[in-house]
Amino acid sequence: MTYETLNYIVDDAIATIILNRPQRMNALTKIMEAELRSAVEAAGRDENIRAIILTGAGRAFCAGMDMDELEVLPPEDIQAEQWMRPYDMNRRADYQTRYSYFPAAPKPVISAINGAAAGLGLIMALYSDFRIASDKAVFATAFAKRGLIAEHGIAWMLPRIIGHANATDLLLTSRKIDATEALSMGLVNRVVSADLLMDTARQLARQLSDEVSPRSVRTMKKQLWEAPFQSLGESVTQANTEMVMSLQSEDFKEGIAHFVERRPARFTGC
Incomplete structure (x- = not known):
């Protein structure tokens, strides 16, 4: 550009x-x-x-x-x-x-x-x-x-x-x-x-x-910046919802796989 x-x-x-x-x-x-x-x-x-x-x-x-x-x-x-x-x-x-x-x-x-x-x-x-x-x-x-x-x-x-x-x-x-x-x-x-x-x-x-999931970074950045507007209960509720989605993500599967296989991560952000 x-x-x-x-x-x-x-x-x-x-x-x-x-x-x-x-x-x-x-x-x-x-x-x-x-x-x-x-x-x-x-x-x-x-x-x-x-x-x-x-x-x-x-x-x-x-x-x-x-x-x-x-x-x-x-x-x-x-x-x-x-x-x-x-x-x-x-x-x-x-x-x-x-x-x-x-x-x-x-x-x-x-x-x-x-x-x-x-x-x-x-x-x-x-x-x-x-x-x-x-x-x-x-x-x-x-x-x-x-x-x-x-x-x-x-x-x-x-x-x-x-x-x-x-x-x-x-x-x-x-x-x-x-x-x-x-x-x-x-x-x-x-x-x-x-x-x-x-x-x-x-x-x-x-x-x-290279080392961390872009999906995790994206979600945690949003959590961090929204937390000042939330109660503890609201923050926990949001985290629980996000956790369900993260456990179904490709980056979660890769996070486990690269650890078990002892190799560099290949996260996609999905």
């Missing part, structure tokens, strides 16, 4: 999406925003893809909204229907809004955070399933310093990841934190040296692609 503001690369079963406006620290424009959603949705639909990596070109992951566009952004744009459409009716509408559509993708999304992740860049990382940070990465909510508020569900998401006290700190002060502090808060899964970032992300993507 060809895009104006990002690169979309498929290698074996891994789709790598690279935000490609390095001269602007990969700040989001409306074009990039539309292209990013298109790329994530395309990877989600592609049966040959089993994992998605998101990263940035140059020294930044994503520095937030491009200031030239933010300055003239019409207030009503935030609720424009084009940004809020669902694309998969089997996924909660909560996760198909303007920047929360990553959870609706049936493939795991890995954010490889190579540099600054601020504002909307931080939001994209939070909605990913894995966050691997370079030791050069820095993080900031930035909204309070722009006279804005906690946008796009970050007030719901951030406390669930790093706790209420840390979320309050980052949102109200808008202070920058480095990768070490982000790791201590639980904001990222791991921190690696800059030269190992993409290799580490690809190693994780390769593990998700």
Whole structure:
């Protein structure tokens, strides 16, 4: 696929999406925003893809909204229907809004955070399933310093990841934190040296692609993202229903077979 503001690369079963406006620290424009959603949705639909990596070109992951566009952004744009459409009716509408559509993708999304992740860049990382940070990465909510508020569900998401006290700190002060502090808060899964970032992300993507059932990953991702809306009883009921279907799946048969036969798995996702 060809895009104006990002690169979309498929290698074996891994789709790598690279935000490609390095001269602007990969700040989001409306074009990039539309292209990013298109790329994530395309990877989600592609049966040959089993994992998605998101990263940035140059020294930044994503520095937030491009200031030239933010300055003239019409207030009503935030609720424009084009940004809020669902694309998969089997996924909660909560996760198909303007920047929360990553959870609706049936493939795991890995954010490889190579540099600054601020504002909307931080939001994209939070909605990913894995966050691997370079030791050069820095993080900031930035909204309070722009006279804005906690946008796009970050007030719901951030406390669930790093706790209420840390979320309050980052949102109200808008202070920058480095990768070490982000790791201590639980904001990222791991921190690696800059030269190992993409290799580490690809190693994780390769593990998700080769070693585990894509059907299991798809179902468990849905369970994890829906659990905050459920009671324990509802979660158990959903799990019981899914368990019956998994026991009848081809991937379950293969999961037993490759273990008994002591060979690499050949999961199909069915």
